[in-house]
Amino acid sequence: MYRKFTADHIFTGYEVLKEPSVVITDSSGTIIDLVNTIDAGDGIEKYTGIISPGFVNAHCHLELSHLKGRISEKTGLVDFVQQVMGNRSIMDEQQVEAMVEAEAKMYQNGIVAVGDICNSSNSIPAKKQSKLLWHNFIEVSGFVGEAAHKRLAEMKMVSKQFENELPNHTTTLSPHAPYSVSKNLFHLLNEDTAGQLITMHNQECADEDMLYLRKAGGFLALYKNFGIDIASFEPTGKSSFQSWLPYFDQQQSIILVHNTYTSANDMEYLSQLSGRAKTVFSLCLCINANQYIEQKNPPIQMLMNSNCNMVIGTDSLASNQQLNILEEIKTIQLSTIPIIPLPTLLQWATINGAKALQLDHLVGSFEKGKTPGIALIENIEQFQLTQLSTSRRIL
Numbered sequence: 001m002y003r004k005f006t007a008d009h010i011f012t013g014y015e016v017l018k019e020p021s022v023v024i025t026d027s028s029g030t031i032i033d034l035v036n037t038i039d040a041g042d043g044i045e046k047y048t049g050i051i052s053p054g055f056v057n058a059h060c061h062l063e064l065s066h067l068k069g070r071i072s073e074k075t076g077l078v079d080f081v082q083q084v085m086g087n088r089s090i091m092d093e094q095q096v097e098a099m100v101e102a103e104a105k106m107y108q109n110g111i112v113a114v115g116d117i118c119n120s121s122n123s124i125p126a127k128k129q130s131k132l133l134w135h136n137f138i139e140v141s142g143f144v145g146e147a148a149h150k151r152l153a154e155m156k157m158v159s160k161q162f163e164n165e166l167p168n169h170t171t172t173l174s175p176h177a178p179y180s181v182s183k184n185l186f187h188l189l190n191e192d193t194a195g196q197l198i199t200m201h202n203q204e205c206a207d208e209d210m211l212y213l214r215k216a217g218g219f220l221a222l223y224k225n226f227g228i229d230i231a232s233f234e235p236t237g238k239s240s241f242q243s244w245l246p247y248f249d250q251q252q253s254i255i256l257v258h259n260t261y262t263s264a265n266d267m268e269y270l271s272q273l274s275g276r277a278k279t280v281f282s283l284c285l286c287i288n289a290n291q292y293i294e295q296k297n298p299p300i301q302m303l304m305n306s307n308c309n310m311v312i313g314t315d316s317l318a319s320n321q322q323l324n325i326l327e328e329i330k331t332i333q334l335s336t337i338p339i340i341p342l343p344t345l346l347q348w349a350t351i352n353g354a355k356a357l358q359l360d361h362l363v364g365s366f367e368k369g370k371t372p373g374i375a376l377i378e379n380i381e382q383f384q385l386t387q388l389s390t391s392r393r394i395l
């Protein structure tokens with residue numbers, strides 16, 4: 001039993017087709033073919049708008065879904081981190097319910113795959129019943145060097161749980177952020193993740209650079225509040241990015257998340273290093289979260305020019321009103337001059353995201369044999385998004 005889909009515009013994951021075309025799938029949603037409308041026969045389901053492969057959310061924290069509306073906006077990252085640490089332990093029915101609800105909404109608004117940060121095994125039940133594909137990044141943190149072995153061992157146990165209980169999804173360890181991972185822990189993680197996919201929150205606020213350049217900035221107060229002794233921390237005199245990146249020299253693929261304060265000099269450094277270390281980099285934008293927390297946009301045009309794989313994430317409901325990739329695309333379009341063409345942004349949201357999560361053999365484009373799902377974008381005007389544009393999953 002085949003199903004046939006067409007719309008005013010078809011985006012394939014790479015481009016918008018010029019000829020009227022039809023996407024043909026089998027009953028399980030596997031792509032059978034993409035043909036010209038005149039060769040498609042009858043029984044075609046016709047939609048108004050754009051059809052696209054399902055979206056890939058390259059950065060999310062499903063675990064934090066119960067914090068929706070609980071964290072004050074526009075306070076800056078240092079305060080945000082303290083608010084989340086203070087609130088996250090509310091582990092009850094509410095947390096599970098919030099995760100299930102957030103997962104259902106992601107499915108409905110067209111998302112097919114998620115790169116999800118996990119600080120515990122709490123999201124396993126929600127993921128067991130999920131129809132989305134998950135790459136679970138088991139996040140490791142600890143700024144006290146002596147505790148590195150212990151912190152890593154704890155999170156390896158969590159990682160094992162994910163591997164055992166979610167065998168159809170993928171799981172790797174990842175460092176949290178430059179300000180929460182000690183030198184010792186970076187070294188251990190480098191050894192442990194050789195050849196693997198990892199992710200890292202990068203330059204989400206200016207204080208990260210101040211910490212590494214001069215051992216100054218807002219994080220010093222945070223360490224003090226939490227009783228973390230940083231006497232042994234030595235500033236490098238370089239940006240945080242240029243300080244932590246060299247720790248990973250084992251051909252990891254790295255998704256760098258936020259990059260709000262990343263400079264052209266940092267990107268130049270990255271292009272030199274990526275050739276040497278044979279590391280594949282993706283740059284993930286979470287613009288709605290940046291506006292929520294820091295009221296600052298990442299330097300999108302500069303990042304685009306770096307030749308890295310550009311991808312899009314929603315971050316969590318602690319710092320976003322919704323987990324919706326089309327809403328991220330709308331904000332990016334509003335925040336960039338000249339406007340970035342919609343096909344480019346859809347590519348970031350589909351095939352690029354799939355490549356970043358190493359799931360491009362399954363999703364991200366309408367290529368034969370894949371099961372990418374189909375997202376329908378409605379309320380567009382002459383192939384432009386408006387504030388009223390919406391997306392929903394139709395397959």
Ligand SMILES: [Zn+2]
Nearest residue numbers: 061201315316
């Ligand atoms: Zn995040």
